[in-house]
Amino acid sequence: MKYIVCVTQSPDTAELPKVTVDQAESGNQGLELITNPWDEYAIEEGLRLKEKQGGSVLAITVGPAGTEGALKSAVAMGVPKGVRVWDDAFAGSDALAIGRILAAAVRKEGDYDVVLTGKTTVDGNGALVPVALASALGAALLSQVAKIVAIGDGKITVERLVEEGREKVTADLPVVIAPVKEINEPRYASFMGIRKASRAKFDVWDAAALGINAGSVGAAGAKVAWGNLSKPPAREGSVVLMEGETVEEKVTKLVDALMAEKVI
Amino acid sequence: MDFAFNEEQQFLHDTLHDFVAKEVKPQARHVDETGEFPWDIIQKLGAMGMLGLNIPEAYGGAGADELSVAIFLEELGRGCGSTGLISEAHLCLAAAAINLFGSEAQKQRYLTPLARGKVLGALGLTEPGTGSDLQGIRTTARRDGDEWIINGSKMWMTNGGVAGTAVLLCRTKAERSSHSLSQFIVPTDTPGFQAGPPEKKMGLHGCWSHAVSLDDVRVPLDHLLGAEGKGLQQTLAVLDGGRIGIGALSVGLGQAALEEAIGYARQRETFGRPIAEHQAIQFKLADMATKVHIARQALYYAAWRKEQGLPFSKEGAMAKLFATEMAEEVAYQAIQIHGGYGYSHEYPVERIYRDARLMTIGEGTSEVQRMVIARRIIKGR
Structure with a gap:
């Protein structure tokens, strides 16, 4: 079995409110980047599949030099190898183009069984890359995956988290999986993993290596244009204390208020 | 640099x-x-x-x-x-x-x-009757055929009741000299090795310290650690390195107290504004941050010297002395900034204060550090 994990960097969510419109438009948020938290579940699941089923795991990221952080996190957690994919023609890519670029990288790696990605990236929060990637690969997309039940004989069965509960789905391999946080608890890097990641050097694949037509990706191929970007208004809140003689009375008032506000 | x-x-x-x-x-x-x-x-x-x-x-x-x-x-x-x-x-x-x-x-x-x-692992040095004065060790190890027989007791042995492997400092010659002590590796499941319940302490409640009694504990001859009669020198060498560890832990405790104090000072208001805007509090925080910083630099420098293979005994003792006293002082001031709440279990600063208090005592008291530093600067290395 061959597993591929697609990872990227993102700002820490706690830092996001500090980003200005200008910074968001320029693409340089001026923040220290961490591994996109959703990707950690994908990395962990890739490692668990390898540990249970055998086979190999490869981590792939799209980004210019200096964006190897997510690959290093993957290596520190135990992924043996990572590849950075970049070409100046990729700059300004939208989610569709990132999906195409990742699909080309996955194909270059050859026969694969499962591609795992974070379900979304915490900065843009579009959740489109897994869709674009699966579409470009012609593979089934299994989103909201909370558990991999079985894998083998060219098939995979998973549990997806849906509004009413969980649904069990079986698909033919290869597939693209976008997990939810219920799937696992990502491991902490070990010291030897940290050492390996600190010393790791990554191959770089460019547009020519991937056989990508430069006009189909990057700003030239973007289908999404950002017209007018603005920050959402700051949330307004107020505090209401429920007064009452007894706990029962206070709780009754609280429940009534929550129902009136249609919270419950 | x-x-x-x-x-x-x-x-x-x-x-x-x-x-x-x-x-x-x-x-x-x-x-x-x-x-x-x-x-x-x-x-x-x-x-x-x-x-x-x-x-x-x-x-x-x-x-x-x-x-x-x-x-x-x-x-x-x-x-x-x-x-x-x-x-x-x-x-x-x-x-x-x-x-x-x-x-x-x-x-x-x-x-x-x-x-x-x-x-x-655990290291057993201190005894009911001796701590800083290691030459006063009374636990004995006596050779009997192809075994050593250890008798005596140890106090304040960190991890003593949970460790699987203990290193014990024992007397192998009766006379009080620098060549009368030896170290032994003793598996803690050896018959006769008996740890008491965790001692009741001011702080560090989750780190168990034990009195350990050693009653005809027999280990094979190959459990002697290092050279016979070199136990004192070996122990002092281990403690030299341990100072960097205790110093590092103390820098962390000081940093934690500082962060708690800054966080509290930003949100607690008196006279219509956060106390962080009052100069009395600002000066305290500035002094605390400065001391944490200096302790950390001194500590990293001692660690760097050790890594380089340079003598680090004096620098390690200085870092341990300063960092441990700093941690207690910074935690003290963090409580002061918290006022009454600082004295409550609801806030972590009183725990940090109690935990930090041990650091100026364990693995060489502040007084022993000053002895080490004075000896080095007066007599040279």
């Missing part, structure tokens, strides 16, 4: 910072209030390879540099003093002693389980 961490050290720092925030700090109050030994955290640290940081790769450890060990203990100290001291005693006392003076066979046998965190 280069004051920056290398990439590996930075990565280690960031990983531990995250780990401590998510796993260690949230448990610190529970550990303090219940006195439970934090086995779950210790097991996780073992799985991460942190309990073998200073053990060479050949024996299953990480073979990390001295600064990485300091980073580890500092970050643990930021979250929980008890977890920090358990790890410090394991790494800087027990594992360091075997690594420094063990034979190849002893290292193979004892360091590998310590490195994986499968077994914790």
